[in-house]
Amino acid sequence: MKFITNFLKNRKSASSRNKGLNSLIIRDYNEAIINFEKALEIFPDDDISLLNLGYSYTGLKKFDEAKNALVKAVKLASPVNPAPEIALAMVYYETENFDLARNSINNALKIDIKHPAAHYYLGLILLKENRVDEATEEFEEVISEKPTFVQARMLAIGEAYLLEKKIFGTLSMNNETDINIDNNKTEETSS
Numbered sequence: 001m002k003f004i005t006n007f008l009k010n011r012k013s014a015s016s017r018n019k020g021l022n023s024l025i026i027r028d029y030n031e032a033i034i035n036f037e038k039a040l041e042i043f044p045d046d047d048i049s050l051l052n053l054g055y056s057y058t059g060l061k062k063f064d065e066a067k068n069a070l071v072k073a074v075k076l077a078s079p080v081n082p083a084p085e086i087a088l089a090m091v092y093y094e095t096e097n098f099d100l101a102r103n104s105i106n107n108a109l110k111i112d113i114k115h116p117a118a119h120y121y122l123g124l125i126l127l128k129e130n131r132v133d134e135a136t137e138e139f140e141e142v143i144s145e146k147p148t149f150v151q152a153r154m155l156a157i158g159e160a161y162l163l164e165k166k167i168f169g170t171l172s173m174n175n176e177t178d179i180n181i182d183n184n185k186t187e188e189t190s191s
Contacts, residue, residue, distance in 0.1 A: 020035030051073040093124060
C-alpha cells in the first residue's frame, strides 16, 4: 500500500519538480527552490527533489540549507545512486570540511567505484591537502572514464602547475631552464 501511496504522491509532485528542474537548468536557483519545496510539500520523501533542492541552495551558496536537503536525500536515495553523496561532498568541500567531504566521496565510490564526479571531488580535496601526485591520479581516473570531463583536464594540469609553483617556488622547464618565482619576480637560470 505504501508503494501505491508514494507513487501517487510522486505523480502529483511531478509538475512542481519538473518546473524546478527547468529553473535549475537555467540557473534560476530561487525559482527552482520554490518549485522543489512545493514538490516536497506533496511528497516529502522525494529524494530527487531533495537532491535538486540541495543543488539549488548550493548554487546560491546557502550551504547550510543545501546540507540539510542533501543529508535527507542521502538517507532516502536508492542504494545504487551515488549522486546525493557526491552533492553532499561538494557542500562539505565548499565549506572546507574536508574530512566529511572525503567520507561522502568514499561512500559514493562504494556505490560506483568509477564515478567521474566522485574522483574529481576527491582530486580537489587532495589538492587542498597539498597531495598533488594523488590528486593528479584522481584527475587521470576522471579523464580515463570520461574524456570530455573538461574541468578535470583543466584542473589536473592547471592546479597541479600552480600548486607546484606555490610549494616549491620553482618550475622546471624542459630540464634545461628553471624559473624561480619570488615575490612576483620571474628570472630564468640555466641548469
